[in-house]
Amino acid sequence: MKITEQEIIDECRAICGDAHVETGNDIDPKYQRDWLDKYPSSPFIVVRPDSTEKVAALMKLCTATKTAVIPLGGNSGLTGATQAHPDQKAVIMSLERMNMIRDVNGDGRYMIAESGCIVENLHKAADQAGWMFPLVFGAKGTAHIGGALGTNAGGLNVVRYGNARALCLGLEVVTAAGDIMNLLPALKKDNTGYDLVNLMIGSEGTLGIITAATLTLVPKPAAYATAMVVVPDIKAALKLMNLVQNQTGGRLEAYELMDQVIYDLCVTNLDHVTAPFDYSPAFSILMEIAAGSPDDVKTHSDGRLNLATQLETILAMAFEQGLADDAIIANSEAQRQNLWAMREGALGAIQKHGNWVMSDVSFQVADLPNAIEDLKAAFAAVAPGPFCVAFGHMGDGNLHAFARPYDEDPKDHPTEAAAIKAALRDTVVKWHGSISAEHGIGQDKQAEMKQLKDPVAYAMMKSIKAALDPDNILNPGKVLL
Amino acid sequence: MKITEQEIIDECRAICGDAHVETGNDIDPKYQRDWLDKYPSSPFIVVRPDSTEKVAALMKLCTATKTAVIPLGGNSGLTGATQAHPDQKAVIMSLERMNMIRDVNGDGRYMIAESGCIVENLHKAADQAGWMFPLVFGAKGTAHIGGALGTNAGGLNVVRYGNARALCLGLEVVTAAGDIMNLLPALKKDNTGYDLVNLMIGSEGTLGIITAATLTLVPKPAAYATAMVVVPDIKAALKLMNLVQNQTGGRLEAYELMDQVIYDLCVTNLDHVTAPFDYSPAFSILMEIAAGSPDDVKTHSDGRLNLATQLETILAMAFEQGLADDAIIANSEAQRQNLWAMREGALGAIQKHGNWVMSDVSFQVADLPNAIEDLKAAFAAVAPGPFCVAFGHMGDGNLHAFARPYDEDPKDHPTEAAAIKAALRDTVVKWHGSISAEHGIGQDKQAEMKQLKDPVAYAMMKSIKAALDPDNILNPGKVLL
Structure with a gap:
């Protein structure tokens, strides 16, 4: 089947209506960029189907004409997974109208x-x-x-x-x-x-x-109890997490690790945050548990929830076992919001300080104490400067580790920045972690994944891709090389 | 590569040692049957590797010689997934020695x-x-x-x-x-x-x-609270389940539906079970919740756990909302064991009554009330006789429904037995359920799956199989046709 570009455009219009097909210079700039302004996108057509049947008709057209298709959602990805290469004639299929x-x-x-x-x-x-x-x-x-x-x-x-x-x-x-x-x-x-x-x-x-x-859909917790807990070290943080999981029957909703660097950055750079402690803890944890029984949401005479008392009991155990050195339990929604404001403001607090080498890696949870030590040592050896596990989703072994060579902009130290990234990758390899914990591969980590993934698994992924998309029209040039 | 049968056997012996290769008449009868004695097995070789490397070496041999391989575990499957067809020259690879x-x-x-x-x-x-x-x-x-x-x-x-x-x-x-x-x-x-x-x-x-x-590994509950609850109907049972999930923050460990037929069979046929009620409830639920806080495992002066009180509170809500008509909470481990003995003895109690048409199907949980009504009506229309949802894992939408044509052995009524199975299948299709909830496909449900599975999904599974096992040597003749 031979078909001209104009015929493909006409057929897209026939399927979706003229108003939902953009081409050439008429393409809205929002379809030509990504969230980080890192991966420019040059689609041949942008098409906005509003039904599964139209998506299917478009795919039949693209298969018949061997035209590449890139599905696009909210365009908030961080790895360049939904942009069209300048050298490919790709249709961006925006699913924004399929919003029922x-x-x-x-x-x-x-x-x-x-x-x-x-x-x-x-x-x-x-x-x-x-x-x-x-x-x-x-x-x-x-x-x-x-x-x-x-x-x-x-x-x-x-x-x-x-x-x-x-x-x-x-x-x-x-x-x-x-x-x-x-x-x-x-x-x-x-x-x-x-x-x-x-x-x-x-x-x-x-x-x-x-x-x-x-x-x-899951049950909506009737209440939360939230605390910021100072732990002696990351190993203790791990044991504390297991203690809380055990005592609450798995009702731990969040367990976010902060080190001293990020604590200080938050306290210094976030005007709307009140420092929880009058000193800078080396490691602190933002933890939250959810109500799990009708009793939990009853209040004491002082207005505090039973759930908060429960958290207090667990933290008392933690103190006894040497897993916690200090703690503050939120006694009001305002206090809770203050603790969360630190966590949610962390990225802004970091960026206010300047540019950093950023990451999204994961380790086996039990390996975190050693892996973090290794990262710290490796970064210090490359180019001394602040290093932080800004927001460690500790329960998942997921770290967003940040580093700044000589406390200066990585752009001014490209060699050191590259060495920091290499040290990060080496540490991930050493501890059998993942180079992409939650952001995916896209274009950003294709080469690294090809190099580091179990080669049998990589070959199997290639086989599956070839079997399910023999003409390589589904988001080609992404994920696999 | 041409290779004789004897050479394959010799190579297996070289890889695994003579003691771990059986052939011909020397094959242990345990490898020639299945759990239900329904699918005889005639392997050409049985081999017992004790390391991943040996499994890999065996697979290289089987790929080179295009020999079929059937991996075997504890041989407790119910669908004939691990037996060798009489007409295939297959190696059974028992993993029993890989038990570290x-x-x-x-x-x-x-x-x-x-x-x-x-x-x-x-x-x-x-x-x-x-x-x-x-x-x-x-x-x-x-x-x-x-x-x-x-x-x-x-x-x-x-x-x-x-x-x-x-x-x-x-x-x-x-x-x-x-x-x-x-x-x-x-x-x-x-x-x-x-x-x-x-x-x-x-x-x-x-x-x-x-x-x-x-x-x-998950936290080990420090205690359980268990109850048998009489519900007015299955719709109420569903709402009660959601109430308990909501009130306990998801600490529901089991929620098993019993209807009147199975209740009566248990009470009549299980000598070690004490009837929980002095009448036969139309529908009852065995439910169990797990401790979720240090408070839950504290005991009252009467020896009862806080957790039991908590369950009582939730059941009080259920009575108020018309979701429960009667209930008994286990006040001791012995009482709890009695309730579980009913559930665990249910299959025996049914079998003591005679043979039934059995099943393993699932529905969307919310469709259970309607689907069960449909099943009941369909079975009654085919051949009146006892019908029961013997042990409905209600939380998962998984029913093991049983029926007996004219309360006689299905073998004596093959037409009716077939019609009951057809009615079951039709009901599954009507409600977009699954013909295999937890037992798999094996040989038993291959034809049915091919007929009922979404055809695009079926074709995709075939593509994946062909891509990952191009010579069709991995358990051929199972799952896909």
Whole structure:
């Protein structure tokens, strides 16, 4: 089948309507950039289908004409996974108009959302139904659920609820050939063949186009108890986490590690934050537990929740066992918000100080004490300067480690910046960690993944890609090299 | 490469040692049958490697000679997934000697177990480390973890901890070509490419041979509170489940539905069980919640646990909301064991009555009230007789529904038995359920799956199988047709 570019454009218009196809100079600039302004995008066509059937028709067209297709969600990804290379003639398929919540089923505790739904809108819909959709991360007001599933997004409470994968019961997917695969039913047990749902999740649009998802709703905690706890070291932090998990039956909602550098940066650079302690702890933990019984939400005569008393009891155990040196429990919602403001403001506090070498790596949780020591030593050897595990999602072994060569801009020290990145990679390799914990591969980490991934696994991924997308039209040039 | 049968046998002996290769008439009868004595097995060779390297060497041999390989665990599967067809020259690769627990890491809350480890031994190892490995099902004393992962086994507390898939952090797999893929690190966040671990889980040995797994350990509940609750109908049972989940922050460990038929059968046929009620409830629920705080395990002056009081409070809400008509809370471990003896004896109680048409299906949880009504009506229309949802893992939407045509042996009424099975299948189709909730496909449900699975998904599974096992030597003739 031979077809001209104009014929492809005309066919896209026939499928989606003129108003939803942009080409050439008419393409909105928002489709020509990424969140970090790092990966410019030069699509040949931008098309906005509003139904699964239209997505399927477009894929049939692209398969017939061997045209590359890049699915696009909220464009909040950090790895250049949804941009068109200047040298490829690619269609960007924006799913923004597929933004219907098809069903919210309270009894069954699930909802079915189209891939263009903004994550925060799903939070609201779940809340209205009396439940919670617990996938929460920084870009929640922009990111689409389709993109969150495509990259298997993580976030702030993975320690309790898992990442995007764990919250997805089923998918509707359009294949490279333009066929619609319906695996939407919210079945908690279904052993009929291979797990195609999890194969699609995290594949960054290279194996199929997610058009809708069935998502799990969880009980909405009636209350939280929150504390900032000073720990003697990271090993103690680990043991404290296990103590809390054990004592609460797994009701730990967040467990975020802060070191002295980030503590000081927050206290100094965030005007709206009140310092929790009158000194700078070497390591502190922001922890939060959720109510787990009707008793937990009863209040004492002094207005405090039973849940807070419970946390106090657990922290008393921690003091006794030498796992905590100091602690402050939030006694009001305002105090709780102050502790969270530190955590949520951390990135801003860091950036106010200047530019850093940033990262998104993970380790086995039990390896964190050693891995962090190694990172610190390696960075100091390369170019002494501040190093911090700015927000360590400790429950998941996920660190966003930051470093600044000689406390100066990495751009002014490219050799040292590269050496810091190499040291980071070496430490990940040494401890069998991951070079991409929650942001995915995109274009950013393709070469590194090819180099570091188990070679048998890499070859298997290539085989699967070739089998499911033989013409390599689904987001080509991403993830795999 | 041409090679004689004798040369294959010799090579197996060279790899594993003479003592661990059986052929022809020397093959132990245990390798020639299945759990249900339904699928006879005629392997050409039985081989018992004791290391991943030996598994890899054997796979290289089998790939070079295009010899079929059937991985075998504890042989407790119910679908004929691990038997050799009489017309195929297959090697049965028993993993029974790969039974080392390589590591138990309490701090990191994981263990690494070889695939031949018996599930119950993993329970013990986890317990000794102060944690729990919560994959519990009837065959736990026989089944291997490799088989449990190969079939994505479920069980009694999936409502709390998920099925085998949810408890596996990583795998070591030998591919068709005999390469070793190491995805063992216990990473909670790792977004480097496609999810090969979940692809292998549930693939019943058709995509690779699982040789070891990294398994999650969870907090061990310090106490349980258990009740048998009479509910007005299944809709109320569903709402009650959600109420308990909400009030306990998800600490529901089991929620098992019993109808009047199975209640009566248990009370009549199980001598060691004391009837919880002095009448036969139409629908009752065995529910159990776990301790979630240090307070929960404190005892009142009458010796009762706080946790039991908490359950009482929740049940009081249920009575008020019309979700419960009657209830008995276990006030001692003996009373708790009596309630569980009913549940655990249910299959025996049914079988004591005679033969039934059995099933393993699942529905969306919210569809259970309607689906059960449909099943009841359909069975009554075909051949009136007792019908029961003997043990409904209600939290997972998983029903083991049983029926007896005219209250007689299905073997004596083959037409009606077939019609009952057809009605079951039609009901599953109508409600978008699954024909295999937790037992897998094997040989038993191949044709049915091919007929009922989403055709795009079926074709995708075939593509993946062809890509990963191009010579079709990994458990051929199972799962896919």
